[in-house]
Amino acid sequence: MSDKKSKPTHGAGASVSTPTRGRPAGDPEIKRKELLRAAASVIAREGYAKASLRTVAQYAGHSTGAVTYYFANKEELIVALLESAFDRFDAMLESVREKGDIRLLFEHWLQLNERNTRFWPATSELLAQGRYEPVFAEVIARRYAQFRKIQTSILKEAQERGSVRCDIPADLLADQLSAMGDGWMLMYPVEPKRFTAKRIRALIDAIGVLIAPAPGAQPAPGSRSPNAG
Known part of the structure; x- marks a missing residue:
């Protein structure tokens, strides 16, 4: 499933594909480390109980879906x-x-x-x-x-x-x-x-x-x- 519907071009019915939904852009390993740093920052500042996936995502500047792509749960x-x-x-x-x-x-x-x-x-x-x-x-x-x-x-x-x-x-x-x-x-x-x-x-x-x-x-x-x- 794509983020946007494929749009037909002015050619012979060809279409432009879009990235797969859910997979964050960029290097996966770098992104994963970035999210771990964000989680550590949330825990250090607000404590373990408040470190929800949503809070970590907000702190990292990403959607919750970007976090669950790498980590299924807390x-x-x-x-x-x-x-x-x-x-x-x-x-x-x-x-x-x-x-x-x-x-x-x-x-x-x-x-x-x-x-x-x-x-x-x-x-x-x-x-x-x-x-x-x-x-x-x-x-x-x-x-x-x-x-x-x-x-x-x-x-x-x-x-x-x-x-x-x-x-x-x-x-x-x-x-x-x-x-x-x-x-x-x-x-x-x-x-x-x-x-x-x-x-x-x-x-x-x-x-x-x-x-x-x-x-x-x-x-x-x-x-x-x-x-x-």
């Missing part, structure tokens, strides 16, 4: 938004692995809201919804488990190099560090003035002290000495 939209948030976390971890400095993760983590003011408020709202929506809980649990697994492997590599303390197993250390990051994420939207550039630097430096090798500490089970061949 649940599907929110799942996509959660997946995209964890994709960003995974990208941060890969950057940390390349540099070999776990403190970079928290530097990216704490400075993320400076680069994208809607990210932490929206993400904290969505994580809270995991308590009530099993579909969201499944995504959060699955992707968070993947995040901790990657973070644990990075910490193990750092322990083997001797740059991270070995007296705490890497998986426990990953859980502890993740809890710290989660706490900051939850409080950032509530107390944005507390997280000044100076305080962020101090927090990152404190992490460096906390994870530094303890003098005379025994290696954690399963890790090897930094001097091992």
